[in-house]
Amino acid sequence: MTVSFINFSDEINQTNFMKIEDIKKVLPHRYPFLLVDRVLELEDEKIKALKNVTANEEFFNGHFPGQPIMPGVLQVEALAQAGAIMLMTQKAENPGDMLMVFTGINNCKFRKQVVPGDQLILEVELGSMRRNFVTMKGKATVDGEVACELEASAALVPKDKP
Numbered sequence: 363m364t365v366s367f368i369n370f371s372d373e374i375n376q377t378n379f380m381k382i383e384d385i386k387k388v389l390p391h392r393y394p395f396l397l398v399d400r401v402l403e404l405e406d407e408k409i410k411a412l413k414n415v416t417a418n419e420e421f422f423n424g425h426f427p428g429q430p431i432m433p434g435v436l437q438v439e440a441l442a443q444a445g446a447i448m449l450m451t452q453k454a455e456n457p458g459d460m461l462m463v464f465t466g467i468n469n470c471k472f473r474k475q476v477v478p479g480d481q482l483i484l485e486v487e488l489g490s491m492r493r494n495f496v497t498m499k500g501k502a503t504v505d506g507e508v509a510c511e512l513e514a515s516a517a518l519v520p521k522d523k524p
Contacts, residue, residue: 380404380447388450389443390461390521394420397440398484401447407488409448413440417478432476437510438467441500444484449518453491460518465495470512480504494518 380388380401389396403410415432422430442464450457476482482502489497495517502510 385447388447388457391443395439396443397436398443398447401444402483404448404451406452407448409444409484409486411444411447411484411486413482413484415476415478415480415482419478422478430478432480432482434470434472434510437472437476437482437502438470438512440482441484441486441502441510441512442514442516445486445488445496445498445500445514445516448486448488449496449516453488453496454518459521460494461521462516462518464514465517466515468513468515470510472510474504474507474509476502476504476509482509489513 382396382399385398385401386392386396389398391397397413398411399414400412401409402412417430419432421433421436425431425433442462446462449462450460454460482504484500484502486498486500489499491497495515497513497515500510500512500514501508
């Protein structure tokens with residue numbers, strides 16, 4: 363498999379995966395909202411990433427005491443972040459100046475509970491891209507079983523300069 367990064371940063375690991383420090387160079391998210399721990403595979407139009415779900419995640423304090431379940435909306439966000447990594451490293455012309463924002467989520471289904479100790483495998487594939495608007499399909503699995511799947515649309519928008 364060949365992995366290529368489009369001049370986002372010479373400092374990004376040029377192997378077939380990205381570790382957390384590489385991811386932080388691409389995404390603006392930080393703890394507790396950074397939901398991708400590692401990129402396992404990255405191609406021109408698809409990505410496979412990993413989220414380790416640990417018992418000390420902040421959201422488990424209230425969702426739900428005594429029966430912790432990862433909120434579905436955070437599974438969706440993890441898929442979005444994986445998609446953003448793919449877009450920013452493979453498709454965006456000026457990725458350091460852009461953010462990816464959702465414009466729609468369709469056909470989202472939750473099929474399996476995600477609990478502490480699970481490894482959430484995030485797979486996102488680019489559907490179409492017209493200028494700065496994209497469609498993607500995403501699937502999150504645990505132990506080979508689908509936990510969440512969706513179709514999404516997003517836009518690459520300029521970052522506000524401080």
